[in-house]
Amino acid sequence: MTQTSAPLETSQTSAKAPVYWLGRARDGVYLYREFRDTDSKDNPIATALRIMMSQKPLDPQYFTPWQSPKKLAASVSGRNYITVDVSSDAFNTGVDEPTAQLAVQQLVYTATAAAASAGLVDAGQPISVMLLVDGRTSQLAFNRVQLGQLMQRDPAMVAPVWIIDPQEGTEVANGALKVFGRATEPGRAFAWQILRHDGQGARSVYLSGTVTAGNQAGHLGEFTVTVNLPPGDYEVRILPPEDASAAPTSGTSAWDSKGITVKG
Structure with a gap:
């Protein structure tokens, strides 16, 4: 690669x-x-x-x-x-x-x-x-x-992958969320998770999937994930593909994560 x-x-x-x-x-x-x-x-x-x-x-x-x-x-x-x-x-x-x-x-x-x-x-x-x-x-x-x-x-020195948008603390006015990120290795696969907070401090995996960093000229390593979310507090995480189904309480550490809020 x-x-x-x-x-x-x-x-x-x-x-x-x-x-x-x-x-x-x-x-x-x-x-x-x-x-x-x-x-x-x-x-x-x-x-x-x-x-x-x-x-x-x-x-x-x-x-x-x-x-x-x-x-x-x-x-x-x-x-x-x-x-x-x-x-x-x-x-x-x-x-x-x-x-x-x-x-x-x-x-x-x-x-x-x-x-x-x-x-x-x-x-x-x-x-x-x-x-x-x-x-x-x-x-x-x-x-x-x-x-x-x-x-x-x-x-x-730079992270192998990170979430460019949304940034930490972003509020989304509607339920459409577009996650944009970049990896330093084009063609590499990653897992993504959307964790939902229940208001009592607990988190659970609401949505998950995999995405591959692009290899097109001018967009090397870029990737996007688009999801629809109901109002609430969430955490977006990028992980190795083998951790796609990992529970947030398993101790698995993400490459990057961002906390966001979807407004009602």
Whole structure:
């Protein structure tokens, strides 16, 4: 199977910032993306990075090891060279080596996503990021990761599959729900489940099935699932195909999941 990294975000005019987070999945921790509302008129790269470092993700399964910095700046040189300068208080020195590596890539993914989304770079060419700490190169991020070199997206860090839409906490006005997601391996099959909450804290599988990530040019890895749901609270989950019938109480961990509400 062909492996692909998360595609670079396309230029958009809506006031939403693409932000990547660390998320716990069934076999480890990966990078996942959310689009966050912002009315900031500031540099879109710095805006997305400040959200990444200072706010909480919408999805409770996501997290960030960064801390809110006193100083943060970002600029684009030429067409595809991003420089990010952050103060040293942004780093949580209590993280382990794997988390530190992921966190640095979290910054690379978010900076390149924000730049591409704002049309500041040529999305058809590789984008490089230089991370400075208090204006200096060759520093240690999180006291663990050596900086000073140009960095690009590492496809091994991104989640093998995630739900792009709906996002966590979405309210659907009617019962028609379209789930849109993407996998890094085109042609790979996944299971999906819609869990329904009974109001007493219990969950049960309301609908389930399988879907295959697409392999069409321009839509590699994409998939959609459309269902009709009565009013209520639900959880959408993406799992390996062998877990299609797994009960939510079995301890099976999903690749990704989103809580939504269907309004009456």
